[in-house]
Amino acid sequence: MNMTEKTKGAKTAGTNALEYDPQYILQVKDLKKYFPIKGGLISRTVGHVKAVDGVTFNLKRGTTMGLVGESGCGKTTTGRVILRLSGEKTGGQVLFNGQEIYDLSHEQLRHLRTKMQIIFQDPFSSLSPRLPVGEIIGEAVREHHLVPKEEFNDYIDRVMDNCGLQPFHKDRYPHEFSGGQRQRICIARALALNPEFVVCDEPVSALDVSIQAQIINLLKDLQEQHKLTYLFISHDLSVVEHISDTVGVMYLGNLVEYGSTEDIFRNPLHPYTKALFSAIPVPDPHAKMNRIVLEGSIPSPANPPAGCKFHTRCANCMEICKHEAPVQKEIEPGHYVVCHLYDDAKDLSEEKTESTETAAADADVKKDE
Amino acid sequence: MAKKHSEGYLSGKESRRISKENRKITSQLEKQHKRKNVPESEYLTQMHDPNNAVEFDNLHSYFFTDAGTVKAVDGVTFDVPIGKTVGVVGESGCGKSVTSLSLMQLLQRPQGQIVEGEIRLNLGDKAYDITKVPTERMQTLRGNYMSMIFQEPMTSLNPVFRIGAQVDEVIALHDKEGLSKEDIKARTVKLLEMVGIANSEGVYRMYPHELSGGMRQRVMIAMALACSPRVIIADEPTTALDVTIQAQILDLLRNLKDKINSSIMLITHDLGVIAEMADYVVVMYAGRVVEKGTADEIFSNPSHPYTIGLMASKPVVGKKVDKLYSIPGKVPNPINMPNYCYFKDRCEMCVKGCEGEYPHEISLSPTHKVSCYRYYDRKAGE
Numbered sequence: 001m002n003m004t005e006k007t008k009g010a011k012t013a014g015t016n017a018l019e020y021d022p023q024y025i026l027q028v029k030d031l032k033k034y035f036p037i038k039g040g041l042i043s044r045t046v047g048h049v050k051a052v053d054g055v056t057f058n059l060k061r062g063t064t065m066g067l068v069g070e071s072g073c074g075k076t077t078t079g080r081v082i083l084r085l086s087g088e089k090t091g092g093q094v095l096f097n098g099q100e101i102y103d104l105s106h107e108q109l110r111h112l113r114t115k116m117q118i119i120f121q122d123p124f125s126s127l128s129p130r131l132p133v134g135e136i137i138g139e140a141v142r143e144h145h146l147v148p149k150e151e152f153n154d155y156i157d158r159v160m161d162n163c164g165l166q167p168f169h170k171d172r173y174p175h176e177f178s179g180g181q182r183q184r185i186c187i188a189r190a191l192a193l194n195p196e197f198v199v200c201d202e203p204v205s206a207l208d209v210s211i212q213a214q215i216i217n218l219l220k221d222l223q224e225q226h227k228l229t230y231l232f233i234s235h236d237l238s239v240v241e242h243i244s245d246t247v248g249v250m251y252l253g254n255l256v257e258y259g260s261t262e263d264i265f266r267n268p269l270h271p272y273t274k275a276l277f278s279a280i281p282v283p284d285p286h287a288k289m290n291r292i293v294l295e296g297s298i299p300s301p302a303n304p305p306a307g308c309k310f311h312t313r314c315a316n317c318m319e320i321c322k323h324e325a326p327v328q329k330e331i332e333p334g335h336y337v338v339c340h341l342y343d344d345a346k347d348l349s350e351e352k353t354e355s356t357e358t359a360a361a362d363a364d365v366k367k368d369e
Numbered sequence: 370m371a372k373k374h375s376e377g378y379l380s381g382k383e384s385r386r387i388s389k390e391n392r393k394i395t396s397q398l399e400k401q402h403k404r405k406n407v408p409e410s411e412y413l414t415q416m417h418d419p420n421n422a423v424e425f426d427n428l429h430s431y432f433f434t435d436a437g438t439v440k441a442v443d444g445v446t447f448d449v450p451i452g453k454t455v456g457v458v459g460e461s462g463c464g465k466s467v468t469s470l471s472l473m474q475l476l477q478r479p480q481g482q483i484v485e486g487e488i489r490l491n492l493g494d495k496a497y498d499i500t501k502v503p504t505e506r507m508q509t510l511r512g513n514y515m516s517m518i519f520q521e522p523m524t525s526l527n528p529v530f531r532i533g534a535q536v537d538e539v540i541a542l543h544d545k546e547g548l549s550k551e552d553i554k555a556r557t558v559k560l561l562e563m564v565g566i567a568n569s570e571g572v573y574r575m576y577p578h579e580l581s582g583g584m585r586q587r588v589m590i591a592m593a594l595a596c597s598p599r600v601i602i603a604d605e606p607t608t609a610l611d612v613t614i615q616a617q618i619l620d621l622l623r624n625l626k627d628k629i630n631s632s633i634m635l636i637t638h639d640l641g642v643i644a645e646m647a648d649y650v651v652v653m654y655a656g657r658v659v660e661k662g663t664a665d666e667i668f669s670n671p672s673h674p675y676t677i678g679l680m681a682s683k684p685v686v687g688k689k690v691d692k693l694y695s696i697p698g699k700v701p702n703p704i705n706m707p708n709y710c711y712f713k714d715r716c717e718m719c720v721k722g723c724e725g726e727y728p729h730e731i732s733l734s735p736t737h738k739v740s741c742y743r744y745y746d747r748k749a750g751e
Binding site for chain 1: 460461581582610611612613614615616617619620638639640641642643644645647664665668678679680682683684685686687690692693694695696699
C-alpha cells in the first residue's frame with residue numbers, strides 16, 4: 001500500500017493529473033488505447049487503430065454506468081483497458097479507489113484483481129469446456145486464498161445459490177447448460193471474489209428476451225446485496241436505460257456525451273445521441289417515429305476524420321467541426337457533451353470552482369447563524 | 370454425482386434401435402424427394418385464398434435424431450398475404466427458423482423432414498404444394514419466387530469469392546433470358562445501388578471481409594432480391610446489427626417491399642422491430658402457434674399468457690419499472706413434449722381446463738386467434 005501511494009504521489013505531480021475523490025470508485029481521464037497496425041516486410045508499425053481516444057468519466061460507488069455505441073466504437077476496449085486486460089494503455093489515467101492501476105506491479109495488480117472483475121460477452125465461449133462448473137467458479141477463490149480450505153465448498157455453494165444455481169450443478173460441465181444458466185455461471189465466477197467493481201460486457205445480448213429479464217433482475221439484486229458498482233456495456237438502449245444510473249455514449253473511440261440516465265434520455269444533446277435514440281424500435285404499432293437515419297457507416301478508427309469525428313455523418317455539421325476537435329463541456333449539472341453546437345453554452349465545470357467556494361462560504365455563514 | 374439413469378439417459382442399444390427406425394422413415398422420404406421427371410399435377414394445388422402468397426397449413430417438420438424425434442414444428446397454420454409483412458416471434462428453439470426453412474426446403478436432410486401438412490405457394494396463375502415438390506424442381510422456385518435473407522451476414526457470405534461474383538452467380542443461375550456477362554454485371558451493380566451501397570462498382574470487386582456488418586447485410590439483401598421474389602423470408606435480419614444500422618436496414622426493406630410488391634416473412638425476437646414493420650404477427654412457442662393476429666390486436670390486446678409475458682419482460686425506453694417480469698421455468702424438452710398445453714408449467718394464469726389436452730384455436734376476432742383455455746368460455750358465449 002505504502003509503495004503504491006508513493007508511486008501515485010510521483011505520478012500525480014503532473015499538471016493535469018486527477019485528484020482522488022473518495023465518492024468515486026473509478027476515475028478515468030483522457031484514456032487512450034491505440035493498437036499498432038503492422039505491415040511491410042519486417043512488420044513495421046505503419047499506423048494505429050485508435051480504439052479508445054480520449055475517454056473521461058467518473059463512476060460513483062454503488063451505481064451503474066451504461067456505455068452505449070455502435071459496434072466498433074471502442075466500448076469493449078474501454079472496459080478492458082480500465083481493468084488493464086489488454087496490455088499497456090497509450091495515455092491517460094485510470095484511478096481505481098485512487099490508485100493508478102497502470103503503476104502497479106504484477107503482484108499488486110494480482111491482489112487488486114479480486115476487487116475488479118469482468119463478465120464477458122459470450123457465455124458460450126468464455127467458459128472452459130474442460131472444467132466442471134464448481135472449479136470454474138472456485139478456481140480464483142482458491143488461488144487468492146479468500147476462504148479457508150474447510151469452508152471452501154460451503155462458500156462456493158453459497159455463491160452459486162446467490163446466482164440462482166443449484167449445488168448439484170457443481171459437478172456438471174458448461175456444455176450441459178443453456179445460455180441463461182451459463183451466463184449465471186459467468187456472473188457467479190465474477191462475484192465469487194467479492195469484487196467492488198464489475199465490468200459487464202454485453203452480458204445479455206446473446207440471450208432471449210425472457211432470459212434477458214432474468215439476468216438483468218439478477219444483476220440488480222446482486223448489486224443491492226453486495227453494493228456493487230457496474231460498468232454496463234451494451235448496444236441495447238432499452239436495457240441500458242433500465243439498469244443504469246449514468247450513461248456514456250461513445251462514438252469512434254470518443255465519449256461524446258455523458259450524464260445521468262434521466263438527463264440523457266430526456267434531453268439528448270449530441271447529434272449522435274439524438275440519432276441513436278430516435279432509432280430505438282418501440283413495441284407499439286401506433287408510435288410515431290421521428291427517426292433520424294444516419295447516412296453511411298462508422299469511419300475507420302485507423303484513419304478517423306479530422307476535427308470532430310462525427311462530422312462526416314452529422315446533420316448539424318458546421319465549418320469549425322471539420323478541422324477543430326470539440327472539448328468536453330458540462331451543460332447541465334453532471335451532463336457533459338463533446339460538441340461544437342454547445343460552444344456558446346456556459347460550461348458549468350469551469351464555474352464550479354468559484355461556485356463551490358461561494359457555496360462553502362454560504363455554508364459557513366449558515367453555520368454561524 | 371449424477372444418477373446413472375437420469376432423465377434423458379439412453380442406452381446404446383436403445384439409441385441404435387432409434388437410429389435404425391429413423392433411417393427407415395427418412396430414406397423413404399428422401400426417395401420421394403429425389404425422384405426425377407415428376408408430373409406437375411402431383412404437386413399442383415389450390416390456394417384457399419388467392420390473396421395469400423403463402424399458406425402454411427398444419428405443417429409438421431420433425432428432426433429424426435438418434436436421441437428421439439424432435440418435433441421442431443408441430444402443427445403450424447398461418448397465411449402470408451400478398452404485399453404484407455408477417456412477423457414471427459418466439460424464443461430461440463421455438464421453430465421460427467425451421468418453419469421458414471421448410472418453405473425453402475432447406476431443412477438439414479435427411480434428418481429434418483416435413484412429415485405432414487401443406488405449404489401452398491402462390492405462383493400467380495397456379496399454386497404449388499412445397500412439401501411435395503421434388504428437389505430438382507425446387508431450384509427454379511428458390512430465388513425466383515421466394516428467397517431468404519439469412520441470420521448472420523458474417524457467416525453467410527463466402528469469404529473466398531468477391532461480392533460481385535457471389536451476386537452474379539445468383540442472377541446467372543436463375544436467369545431465363547440468357548443474359549450476357551456484361552448484362553449480369555450491370556444488373557448486380559444496379560442491385561447493390563438499390564440496397565443503398567454508394568460505391569457499388571468498388572464493392573463489386575471487394576471481398577466480404579472488407580465490408581462492415583451493415584454493408585454485408587445489404588449485400589445479402591441484394592442477393593435475396595436479385596430475381597424479384599414474391600416472398601422474402603428475413604430471418605433475424607437485424608439481430609447482429611446496431612440500432613442505427615438496424616434503422617437503415619428496416620427502412621430499406623420497407624421501401625423495397627413497396628417497390629416490387631412482395632410479401633415479407635420477418636422472423637425476429639425483437640418486439641420493437643415487429644411493431645414497426647409487421648402487419649400481422651404470429652407468436653410461436655415450442656413448435657406451435659400460440660397466438661396470431663394483426664399487429665394492432667397483438668400489441669393492444671395480447672391474449673396468450675406467453676405473449677403477455679414476452680411483452681412484459683422487455684424493458685421499454687421511457688417506461689420505468691423496478692423489476693422486469695421474467696417468465697418462470699423453461700421450455701419443455703422437445704423430445705418428450707407433454708400432452709397438455711406446452712406452456713402450462715410456466716403459466717401463472719392457469720385455469721381449470723388447463724389439465725386437459727393441448728387447447729385448440731379460439732377466435733377472438735376474425736383475424737385474432739389464440740390457443741388457450743382461458744378463452745374457452747368466451748367462445749361458448751358467442
